[in-house]
Amino acid sequence: MKGWYKLYITRNYAEASIIKGMLEENSIEVVVLNKLDSSYLNFGDIELYVPLHLKEIAVELLNSALMN
Numbered sequence: 001m002k003g004w005y006k007l008y009i010t011r012n013y014a015e016a017s018i019i020k021g022m023l024e025e026n027s028i029e030v031v032v033l034n035k036l037d038s039s040y041l042n043f044g045d046i047e048l049y050v051p052l053h054l055k056e057i058a059v060e061l062l063n064s065a066l067m068n
Contacts, residue, residue, distance in 0.1 A: 004031065004049040007058050011036065016046040022065055028054050 007023075010016050013034075020030045028050055037043040050058040 001031070001033075001049055003052050005052050005055040005058070006047055007050050007055075007062060008048040009045045010048075011045055013046060016048060019048060019062065019065070023048075023050065023058060023061060026057075026061055028058050028061070 007030075008016070008019055010019075013036075016032055020032055023030045031049040033047040033049065035044040036046060
């Protein structure tokens, strides 16, 4: 995905949704790419992408959220 930065990877859909919501509350566009296998949830990941020009802000927000 050209022009996008892979900010976070998880296998937990709830965690991905919470992070996506936090970023959107701070006016950062987020694309969620769900690569989890629909039959076997042990395979694949959920990836969160943000626009490249908002990378630094998104990283700071994520780090701040994960510290609390």
